[in-house]
Amino acid sequence: MDNKRKRRVTSISATLIFFFACCAYTLYILNFSNPRLPPPVSLLPTINTLKKIEHVTDLNKEYVFVGDIHGNYDEFMELIDDKIGGLGENTTIILLGDFIYKGPESDKVVSYILNHRDQVKCVLGNHEILVMMAYLNPDFSKWVKRPKLMTPLTFSTESDFIPQDISKISTAHEKLARELGFSKLSQLAEHCSVAIELDLDITGDKLFGAHAGMLPGDFMKPNQIPGVSSLSNMKYVDKKHWSRTSREKENKNYIRWYKLWDKYGDYFSNAKVFYGHDASMGLNLRKQTKGLDTACIKDNLLSSMKVKYDRKKGQYDYTLIQVECS
Numbered sequence: 001m002d003n004k005r006k007r008r009v010t011s012i013s014a015t016l017i018f019f020f021a022c023c024a025y026t027l028y029i030l031n032f033s034n035p036r037l038p039p040p041v042s043l044l045p046t047i048n049t050l051k052k053i054e055h056v057t058d059l060n061k062e063y064v065f066v067g068d069i070h071g072n073y074d075e076f077m078e079l080i081d082d083k084i085g086g087l088g089e090n091t092t093i094i095l096l097g098d099f100i101y102k103g104p105e106s107d108k109v110v111s112y113i114l115n116h117r118d119q120v121k122c123v124l125g126n127h128e129i130l131v132m133m134a135y136l137n138p139d140f141s142k143w144v145k146r147p148k149l150m151t152p153l154t155f156s157t158e159s160d161f162i163p164q165d166i167s168k169i170s171t172a173h174e175k176l177a178r179e180l181g182f183s184k185l186s187q188l189a190e191h192c193s194v195a196i197e198l199d200l201d202i203t204g205d206k207l208f209g210a211h212a213g214m215l216p217g218d219f220m221k222p223n224q225i226p227g228v229s230s231l232s233n234m235k236y237v238d239k240k241h242w243s244r245t246s247r248e249k250e251n252k253n254y255i256r257w258y259k260l261w262d263k264y265g266d267y268f269s270n271a272k273v274f275y276g277h278d279a280s281m282g283l284n285l286r287k288q289t290k291g292l293d294t295a296c297i298k299d300n301l302l303s304s305m306k307v308k309y310d311r312k313k314g315q316y317d318y319t320l321i322q323v324e325c326s
């Protein structure tokens, strides 16, 4: 190769290298260093929409569904130690969401769950989800105006889930997110789910737990998988379009979701739904829906319901157990 040819090859290579470097840099600028997109902190594990406790045939087992604790650790311990006689080997606790936030000792409640995870199950409430969102999006205040740009919290059956109303993320959620930190929040994301199903094989009962609620047929009809927002947030449903659920009564067609169970529950007569979330209605025990948020955070009561087989009656008993909050 003569010198002239060598120089030409070198300059072509240099041009190509320069060209690719420019392309790579442009892509980098577009993708990663867009100033409107702060880098995501470590992502949390995927959260299951539904977890199941299947084929319960052991008549000694008892299950206790617990309404909104909101960080009231002492009352939670009083419920377990004094009212149900401790966390015995045959006892399973199912927390119905909003077990953190607002109250004094969220961190202790979370530690208790994680230290007893074989026996303490949990569904996520709107506040657990908002704390996770605050953790994933530390600059949340900037995002409120541009929700599409948020780093999504992902769920297994529903990708890119974003809470309906992210303006509900507060600085208190952010503070608690920092207090709990990555390790605890990621363990919660893995351990809890958005809904839980308990199959009592002896009687064929199917008990569901969800923070806000569930409609007749949800998880029971093959194509009726409720969304995360409905499960964790709704109070109302459009009686003509069940797919439209809402936290607010949007118009005269919107009714409290449990009224659908009052009317159509017989079609799913083995199903019951345990939920929290609606402190304004207080204790709300109906045939197939059991509302257990009794505003412990406002010095009222912490409510729970124990499900245990009664050998004499040949059926499961549902016993209300409450603790006074102060």
Ligand SMILES: *[C@@H]1O[C@H](CO)[C@@H](O)[C@H](O)[C@H]1NC(C)=O
Pocket (backbone or CB within 6 Å): 058, 060, 061, 088, 089, 090
């Ligand atoms: C738990 O259930 C088993 C049977 O599955 C029984 O042998 C045992 O006595 C029970 N324990 C308690 C504390 O009730």
